[in-house]
Amino acid sequence: MMRAYRHHIFTGREQFCRLRHLTCVAIAIVCLWCPALLAKVTGPCSNCHTMHNSQNNSLVNSSGPNHSLLLDDCVGCHTGTNTQGGTTPFVHNTGTVDYNTSGIEGDTLAGGTFKYVAATDYKGHNVEGIANTDLTLSAPPGFDGGRAASDGSTPGNGSWSGQQITCAGTYGCHGTHSTSDPYQAIYGGHHKNSQGTAITAPDDEPASGYRLLVGIAGYEDPEWEFTPTAALHNQYKGIDDAGQMTETSTISSFCAQCHGLFHNPSANLTSGGGSPWLRHPTDYDMGNTDLNAEYRNYGGAGHAYLPATPVASSTVTSVKSSVTFSDDTIVTCLSCHRAHGSDYYKAMRWGYAESNDGGLCSNCHTTKD
Ligand code: HEC
Numbered sequence: 521m522m523r524a525y526r527h528h529i530f531t532g533r534e535q536f537c538r539l540r541h542l543t544c545v546a547i548a549i550v551c552l553w554c555p556a557l558l559a560k561v562t563g564p565c566s567n568c569h570t571m572h573n574s575q576n577n578s579l580v581n582s583s584g585p586n587h588s589l590l591l592d593d594c595v596g597c598h599t600g601t602n603t604q605g606g607t608t609p610f611v612h613n614t615g616t617v618d619y620n621t622s623g624i625e626g627d628t629l630a631g632g633t634f635k636y637v638a639a640t641d642y643k644g645h646n647v648e649g650i651a652n653t654d655l656t657l658s659a660p661p662g663f664d665g666g667r668a669a670s671d672g673s674t675p676g677n678g679s680w681s682g683q684q685i686t687c688a689g690t691y692g693c694h695g696t697h698s699t700s701d702p703y704q705a706i707y708g709g710h711h712k713n714s715q716g717t718a719i720t721a722p723d724d725e726p727a728s729g730y731r732l733l734v735g736i737a738g739y740e741d742p743e744w745e746f747t748p749t750a751a752l753h754n755q756y757k758g759i760d761d762a763g764q765m766t767e768t769s770t771i772s773s774f775c776a777q778c779h780g781l782f783h784n785p786s787a788n789l790t791s792g793g794g795s796p797w798l799r800h801p802t803d804y805d806m807g808n809t810d811l812n813a814e815y816r817n818y819g820g821a822g823h824a825y826l827p828a829t830p831v832a833s834s835t836v837t838s839v840k841s842s843v844t845f846s847d848d849t850i851v852t853c854l855s856c857h858r859a860h861g862s863d864y865y866k867a868m869r870w871g872y873a874e875s876n877d878g879g880l881c882s883n884c885h886t887t888k889d
């Protein structure tokens with residue numbers, strides 16, 4: 521029944537795609553003047569919504585209607601193969617997926633993919649609906665009671681034991697933590713969202729945050745980094761603050777909502793701050809290091825931005841294709857990890873545990889290769 525339903529939808533989408541081809545040319549022309557138009561969902565309502573979950577007296581979705589009258593759920597819509605110019609970011613793939621060596625050459629997006637964690641617990645977040653509960657980890661490592669998002673909501677309302685992580689909501693990443701219903705948590709996100717622009721001062725609405733993450737800033741690559749280069753990539757928000765507690769709009773502070781101990785002054789710094797560190801620094805600018813330090817060779821002579829090992833910046837109004845070691849070389853959790861998952865141990869961007877020399881650690885530790 522489920523299969524028949526999906527077939528029905530794909531047929532509908534195929535028809536829509538032909539139509540969309542023409543529409544896209546028109547939209548593309550308009551968009552030369554108005555890029556913000558691509559900012560949210562497009563296409564006929566019936567492509568995504570069903571009014572009564574009924575078509576010719578048969579259920580459209582055999583497992584019952586979805587919230588927001590949707591044809592499919594979060595995982596259903598976001599499962600597929602990414603292609604150039606695709607309008608849905610696919611974060612999971614039940615068929616083949618190409619992560620390649622560091623996730624920038626294949627067909628995965630900036631968050632990586634849930635493909636591998638679906639089979640192997642330690643390759644990412646075991647999100648409900650995609651993977652089983654993580655059999656090793658029953659809570660987020662480094663959880664310190666949960667840090668509030670900008671709207672005051674805290675993951676797990678401050679405690680976490682045994683719950684599986686979800687796409688959105690109380691135990692989720694996208695939207696507010698103040699409700700357990702994922703659709704309510706991101707309500708309005710898909711229609712009001714500002715995908716493909718610079719988010720510099722988000723308010724507390726899910727739609728206003730970077731990738732529907734409440735209160736997080738950043739520049740959103742319009743292709744979700746399908747084919748990132750030095751000049752085409754997400755620009756992550758960071759801050760040079762070894763204290764690591766003051767600014768909550770950075771991407772690392774987002775991870776810290778659940779992994780707080782890994783982003784915490786007393787847990788990471790020796791007294792007085794800085795090197796020798798207790799835990800790997802994040803929200804720390806490489807511009808703090810000596811002029812002749814190994815870090816100053818990031819990106820080689822021209823100091824190009826390296827999409828395989830991203831560095832964040834304090835301003836995210838535009839994409840930085842090269843770096844200057846002045847609040848634009850900030851280490852983040854995503855310098856090393858993929859938020860969703862990868863083909864490697866602990867969702868690393870590259871095969872760190874799988875290599876003899878650390879792999880891409882040497883993009884920053886340039887004398888350690
Ligand atoms: C490409 C898919 C897609 C299309 C096309 C689409 N929607 Fe939606 N819509 C969604 C998703 C996903 C949600 C639920 C998640 C959310 O609130 O962001 C949603 C939520 C809504 C909501 C509740 C939240 C809000 O923003 O008010 C309304 C109302 C809505 N859609 C109406 C429409 C109408 C009317 C159309 C056609 C003009 C339409 N949608 C076209 C995907 C789509």
Ligand code: HEC
Pocket residue numbers: 559560561562567568569590591592593594595597598607608609687688694702703706709710711713714715716730731732740
């Ligand atoms: C009906 C299909 C559909 C459903 C259901 C759906 N999405 Fe989406 N989603 C889309 C499409 C299409 C886009 C790309 C357009 C956009 O950015 O809004 C998108 C974009 C996104 C983005 C990226 C936004 C950005 O700024 O780039 C996130 C995050 C997201 N969805 C999360 C969710 C979550 C969480 C749910 C479930 C609560 C969900 N989606 C349900 C179709 C869907």
Ligand code: HEC
Pocket residue numbers: 641642643644645646647654657658659660661675684685691692693774775776777778779853854857858859866867
């Ligand atoms: C809403 C809470 C939450 C947020 C936010 C969150 N995580 Fe996690 N994380 C978890 C939980 C729960 C686990 C353990 C269970 C699992 O892997 O699903 C986990 C596990 C991990 C693991 C180990 C994976 C494994 O299975 O061994 C890594 C690495 C990780 N998270 C990195 C991150 C990074 C990077 C971010 C920010 C982009 C982040 N997390 C944001 C809840 C969260």
Ligand code: HEC
Pocket residue numbers: 794795796797798800801804805806809815829830831850851852855856872878880881882883884885
């Ligand atoms: C995005 C750049 C970047 C990447 C990638 C990176 N590091 Fe670092 N690392 C730094 C910076 C900056 C410091 C702090 C240097 C300082 O304060 O002098 C640091 C500090 C360290 C330290 C502590 C040094 C001290 O002086 O206390 C170790 C050990 C370390 N990194 C190991 C690694 C390993 C292993 C990897 C790969 C998994 C890695 N790093 C990846 C930038 C990076």
Ligand code: HEC
Pocket residue numbers: 660661662772775776779782783800801802851852853854855856857865866868872
């Ligand atoms: C320099 C690279 C690097 C940075 C930056 C980094 N991590 Fe990690 N992380 C790793 C590696 C490598 C591991 C695997 C364990 C190890 O080798 O120490 C790991 C393991 C983890 C784990 C699993 C711990 C466990 O008990 O299994 C979590 C959770 C995690 N990181 C979250 C984060 C968060 C959150 C941040 C940002 C605050 C972050 N990481 C920043 C490299 C990094």
